[in-house]
Amino acid sequence: MRIAYVCRDLAVDDLLGVGAQTFSAADAMSRAGHQVYLVCEALAPGREQKVRSGGGPAWVPLAPSPAGHQYFTERQEYADRVYRTVSELRHEVGLDAIDFAAAEAITTIRAKRLLGMFPSTILAVRPGPEGMATSGARDIDDFDEAIAEFMSRYALDQADVVLADSTVLAEAIDGGGGRMQYCPPSSPPVAASHATAGDAYTIWHFGDLRPDAGVETFLQAAELLLHQNPEFRFVLAGRDTESDPFGRSYLEYATRRLSPRLKTALTFAGPPRDGSDSLPPPGKQCVLSCSIHQGPASARLAMALGQVITASSGTAAAESVVHGVTGRVVPCGDPGELAAVLLENAASPTKAARLAAAAAETGRDRATATEIAASYQARRSSCTPPAPAPTPAPAPAPQTADLISVVIPLWNQGRYLMDAIESVRAGGPQEVEIVVVDDGSTDPETIATFDALQDVVKVRQPNSGLSAARNAGIAAGSGRYVIPLDADDLLPDGFAAAALQALRRDPGLAYVTGHVHHFGLLDHTYVPVGHVPGLSLVLNTHARATGLFRKEAIEAVGGYDEELPACEDWDLYLSLAAAGYRSDVLPIVGQHYRRHPDSMTFSSSNAMRLPLLQYLLRKHAPKASADSAVELPLILAHLWKTGYEPSASVRLQQRDGRSL
Numbered sequence: 001m002r003i004a005y006v007c008r009d010l011a012v013d014d015l016l017g018v019g020a021q022t023f024s025a026a027d028a029m030s031r032a033g034h035q036v037y038l039v040c041e042a043l044a045p046g047r048e049q050k051v052r053s054g055g056g057p058a059w060v061p062l063a064p065s066p067a068g069h070q071y072f073t074e075r076q077e078y079a080d081r082v083y084r085t086v087s088e089l090r091h092e093v094g095l096d097a098i099d100f101a102a103a104e105a106i107t108t109i110r111a112k113r114l115l116g117m118f119p120s121t122i123l124a125v126r127p128g129p130e131g132m133a134t135s136g137a138r139d140i141d142d143f144d145e146a147i148a149e150f151m152s153r154y155a156l157d158q159a160d161v162v163l164a165d166s167t168v169l170a171e172a173i174d175g176g177g178g179r180m181q182y183c184p185p186s187s188p189p190v191a192a193s194h195a196t197a198g199d200a201y202t203i204w205h206f207g208d209l210r211p212d213a214g215v216e217t218f219l220q221a222a223e224l225l226l227h228q229n230p231e232f233r234f235v236l237a238g239r240d241t242e243s244d245p246f247g248r249s250y251l252e253y254a255t256r257r258l259s260p261r262l263k264t265a266l267t268f269a270g271p272p273r274d275g276s277d278s279l280p281p282p283g284k285q286c287v288l289s290c291s292i293h294q295g296p297a298s299a300r301l302a303m304a305l306g307q308v309i310t311a312s313s314g315t316a317a318a319e320s321v322v323h324g325v326t327g328r329v330v331p332c333g334d335p336g337e338l339a340a341v342l343l344e345n346a347a348s349p350t351k352a353a354r355l356a357a358a359a360a361e362t363g364r365d366r367a368t369a370t371e372i373a374a375s376y377q378a379r380r381s382s383c384t385p386p387a388p389a390p391t392p393a394p395a396p397a398p399q400t401a402d403l404i405s406v407v408i409p410l411w412n413q414g415r416y417l418m419d420a421i422e423s424v425r426a427g428g429p430q431e432v433e434i435v436v437v438d439d440g441s442t443d444p445e446t447i448a449t450f451d452a453l454q455d456v457v458k459v460r461q462p463n464s465g466l467s468a469a470r471n472a473g474i475a476a477g478s479g480r481y482v483i484p485l486d487a488d489d490l491l492p493d494g495f496a497a498a499a500l501q502a503l504r505r506d507p508g509l510a511y512v513t514g515h516v517h518h519f520g521l522l523d524h525t526y527v528p529v530g531h532v533p534g535l536s537l538v539l540n541t542h543a544r545a546t547g548l549f550r551k552e553a554i555e556a557v558g559g560y561d562e563e564l565p566a567c568e569d570w571d572l573y574l575s576l577a578a579a580g581y582r583s584d585v586l587p588i589v590g591q592h593y594r595r596h597p598d599s600m601t602f603s604s605s606n607a608m609r610l611p612l613l614q615y616l617l618r619k620h621a622p623k624a625s626a627d628s629a630v631e632l633p634l635i636l637a638h639l640w641k642t643g644y645e646p647s648a649s650v651r652l653q654q655r656d657g658r659s660l
Helices: 018-031 045-052 074-093 102-115 143-158 167-172 215-228 250-255 260-265 295-304 335-347 349-363 369-383 414-425 444-451 466-476 495-505 551-556 568-578 605-623 626-642 648-656
Strands: 002-006 035-040 058-061 097-101 122-126 161-164 180-182 202-206 233-237 266-270 285-288 308-312 328-330 404-410 432-439 457-461 481-484 509-520 524-526 548-550 582-595
Touching: 002 018, 002 074, 018 035, 018 045, 018 097, 018 369, 035 074, 045 058, 058 074, 074 102, 074 143, 097 102, 102 122, 102 143, 102 495, 102 582, 143 626, 161 167, 167 180, 202 215, 202 295, 215 233, 215 250, 215 260, 215 335, 233 260, 260 266, 285 295, 285 335, 295 308, 295 349, 308 335, 308 349, 328 335, 335 349, 404 414, 404 466, 404 495, 414 432, 414 444, 432 444, 432 466, 457 466, 466 551, 466 568, 481 495, 481 551, 495 509, 495 548, 495 582, 548 551, 551 568, 568 582, 568 605
Parallel strands: 002 035, 002 097, 035 058, 097 122, 122 161, 161 180, 202 233, 202 285, 233 266, 285 308, 308 328, 404 432, 404 481, 432 457, 509 582
Antiparallel strands: 481 548, 509 524, 509 548
16 A cells, blocks of 8 residues: 655654654554655654664655745645645655645645545545644634634545544544544554553653643642642643643643642653653553543553553543553543542552553554554545546537636726637637626727627626626626636636536535736735635635636625625625535636736725725624634734734735835
């Protein structure tokens, strides 16, 4: 089997992190004879040394960022780089499966489901903290977090396989359905220990310090234990995270009210690392993280190290523990019960040693490469396309039902119009009609150009604005599909055909867009995220006006809002989402966006951005979900205080000192 593991945390030296779990699985597959690749920007030193020594997985460094591309967040850019890297790798060696940390998969999954790429490659996703309501984090309060959650949620919803290392995690993920596969835990990259009767009065907590990890319960139990015996000592082994109510250190938050006695008895060891003194010797007591994501990892590590394990009931970690055999399970969130069990273990070293020995034996018998491979093979047949016919039949003629109406509103921009029309005609073999709406032009050149047009549907009306012109063109068109195209823009070669195929592949999509290539005064490619629930009401994460729409969807929401002098495309996207229509973004250019001084953006709409946004908020905020009612003000406050400016045209005007 040829498999690529994609995980940027392979660069992080943390035995409880997703990077360590990914490397363990990859190493197991490689040792079993599979052809394995690690796709990431960097490797932790110990992993890089092992890879370079040969005989294990091969490292494939990430492709550089595409020149001239602009993204909302670094994570979005990283996912694009992943897509470019695995595309090239698949071309070179072929890949049977790609295993992703969730958010990193979004562009690759879009390429498969929308463009038909990776047809026989299984795209598997492992859930991360983003996109999970159970993560214990604060409300989303900035756009980076909102986009990260959207990316992860998209990957979980659209992957071929969702891999969960516990049933607790599997049950917490909505939408997995038949795509959900239990992936057995892999053994961590540490030497298995032979447990002995160790110092049971030193008690460790394995797991990152965050609200859902059970750290506060552990510290409350520690206070009770010190009251019984002042010889107890406690160690927190895991990363500190910025997850207190104000986005600061959770370690400081959790420990600031501790008694002086406990502060003296407590040590913060940081994340456990392979081959370092951050790992406890065999026989220590270890309380496992309650985190839905780190529980299995903390259990695997503690077992491999031969620890006396205690887990909380109902958590992912508890699934790995057989109560009274390989450890103890206590009621979740009960510091008194936790303290009682830890005290009993300390008072019964022989019994504790038996628990540790059984845990160590179980830890040596965790996931095998055969089981890991089986989780992919279980889905492989559904991902493999049927064999082609011996003699391919000629491509069928375009169906009338697939007619695309390209609607071009025109107002005094006749000098650009023929370029726009020629770009449509050169764009591909699909059946297209061009509808040009003259919105009361007064420029003689524009009037003459419009009058001379042939082989297009022509509509002339008094000047009524861009929205009204688009609506008139949609009404005059005969196509089942609509592409809005401004008279000064260009339609990229192949976009219409690719977009049409995407809508055929997923009848539930109302429209698709692509990347937006700016040319003229600006020269870059804008990469939209797509519609992000909540966030997209205050930050336009969509493409610009051009995309392929189902006409019936536009008509169902009343078309473009003719009250709006600008931002009518943003408003339409919000209306479609509020009505329950789905959309997506093709990872190809979908619009060549001409930026020139006479464009509406520079001449008028940038100066109206505040009242335009307020109009959109008044119109669409009442439709927002209850969660958005909390998150939207938090995100707005973040945008305000950081001074974030998403508009490239506004940044250009600010740089050049032009009036807004």
